[in-house]
Amino acid sequence: MPVWLTANGRRCIVRSCQACIDGSAEITVTSQVPVPTDEPDGAPRLPSLDILRGLAIMGILFMNINDTGASMNASFGDVRHLGWSAPDRVAWWLRAVFADGTARGVLEMLFGVGMVILTARFAERGGEGAALLRYGWRNAVLFALGIAHVLILLWPGDILHTYAIAALLIFPLRHARPRLLLTLGLSLATLQLVGGGLGYMDARQEAIVYRTSTAHLTAHEPLTREERAAVDHRAERDRRLAKEMRAAVEEDAARTGTAMQWVQYQWRQAWTLQAEGLEPFVVLEAWATMLIGAALFKLGWLQGEQSARWYGRAALIVYALALVLRVTEATESMSFMDAPHLSDATSEYGRLSMSLGHVLLVNWLLASGRGGRWLRPFAAAGRSALSLYILQTLVMLWLLFPPWGLRLYGQFGWASLMVLAAVIDTALLVLAVWWMRRFRIAPVEWAWRSIVAGRALPFRRTERG
Structure with a gap:
């Protein structure tokens, strides 16, 4: 059964958290307040925030994979060190405009x-x-x-x-x-x-x-x-x-x-x-x-308290500003010219506006009913974000790239690194959905919150605290 709540004078509906995870119901968000779930420590959840967190933790891999699979120093300096073929340039430009710093921005929000x-x-x-x-x-x-x-x-x-x-x-x-x-x-x-x-x-x-x-x-x-x-x-x-x-x-x-x-x-x-x-x-x-x-x-911007029309218009306005700033920054960086860069002044506003644009877009997709079905799996990723973050490290720094693993360090350019990140993220998303259908909490979250609570929290869905 849906749960009816009141938020800022509005009535809103939030489907059960389990339905969001196992696919038995469409996620529809019009206005939300935190609701109790089957979390082992009773922590409230908001499905839209879980989705945003899941998307952000997936996005983090696109930012980190070049520092794990190639030189971190080159990422801070001359990015051409990782490869600068035509596909590499396209991949780097898309990453710089739409992704760089935005997953971090959403997580910080x-x-x-x-x-x-x-x-x-x-x-x-x-x-x-x-x-x-x-x-x-x-x-x-x-x-x-x-x-x-x-x-x-x-x-x-x-x-x-x-x-x-x-x-x-x-x-x-x-x-x-x-x-x-x-x-x-x-x-x-x-x-x-x-x-x-x-x-x-x-x-x-x-x-x-x-x-x-x-x-x-x-x-x-x-x-x-x-x-x-x-x-x-x-x-x-x-x-x-x-x-x-x-x-x-x-x-x-x-x-x-x-x-x-x-x-x-x-x-x-x-x-x-x-x-x-x-x-x-x-x-x-x-x-x-x-x-x-x-x-x-x-203000009710992040959790679906505005109308779909409001989110759509706001996203267009914010994205317009973000694109101007970020395209300018990427173009200046790709010139590799010894010239003053205007983006030295505007980069943080560019990062914040692109991050907010992503948040508004997700809320528009949810509020309009257009994106609930394909965004639904990311709620599971959001509930297991800490575990996925650690698992990304294990895959990259303990399996794919180190001398004791597959020794793939330095073998990928920008384009192939982005493809590899997408493949890894897809596998992790499938794993997150599978796990959250069977367990109440992800492993690292369980360890963290058990230490915080001072007791071993219930782990399986059949357990009770």
Whole structure:
């Protein structure tokens, strides 16, 4: 039987969670509030959010597979190192425009939603103090899982520990109004827009000065102080690019060598990322996007509280902005020209708008009834997202690419890596649907939430807590 609820004065219908998983009912979402399910710890679920989470965790593989199956340093630097045939260029461009950073963006928004839902549930049962303690403990365990993901499963690009930190930092704002949450959430992108815009103008001026200095050097004429600074800056940039290329070559050598070389390099890469001071910026990005997710949830944007027509129009508007920004960014990157890039100022707004466009599109498909059937399997992926994330690592870093596995590291270009990611995701999606039809919870979720609860949670559908 469907469950009728009230949300913001509207009546809404949410099919049973089991029906969403086993295919016995179409998912139709018009407006939702969290509803109890057969989750072993009683956690409420929203089918539309599970679908978004499932799509995002599938999308993460398209972002990570090039860093696991080829040089991570090259992905940060000259992407042509992985292959630059015509299919590779098309694959890279599509990835850069529609996917890059968006799976991460959707997951970060959903973490913000989770903060709102979970802390409200904890506070209702035990007050504000209990909400802080239980929410804090939950994220402390997630942080530990993330560190184990780095040190034991050898994935330097882990996001679990980062999201655990950011999720704790947004807790003090759980009662904030959507306007404040959006203002704070967009502050990072706005700072980049202003700072990057000023940097873009400075870089344009420096490029003009450098061209002048080149002419003066050719004519054996003395340089002004400004011209000398431009020449020195260009030389420093060239040294940095050369260092990046050497790092990619060294990585290729280490990851095609012995098993011990592979393990040591993965540990060293994890340490290098920390030593370079990237972690605070990644946490800040996650913090800001989580606040945006919390705000949009409170406004009813993320969970299907608007009409299909509203979602359709909103998606078109947001996608239009996203495409302008992302196509510009991809075009600038593919030029490989030593010229100022406008996307240095706009990339975060591009990432956020494309991420939000995907969220709005999914909600339009659900609200209009056009996408419920083919989106339904992703609800199972969303309920097992943590397990699938870890399983992606096991497949890539312990089976396909390492010296003790199939030794496929460096054998794929951009196009073939994207095809491989699609094949792996398809297999994982089938596995997720199969598993969630038979079990109440996925394995890693069970371990995480059992530790949080301080007891072994029921695992099979026949068990009772």
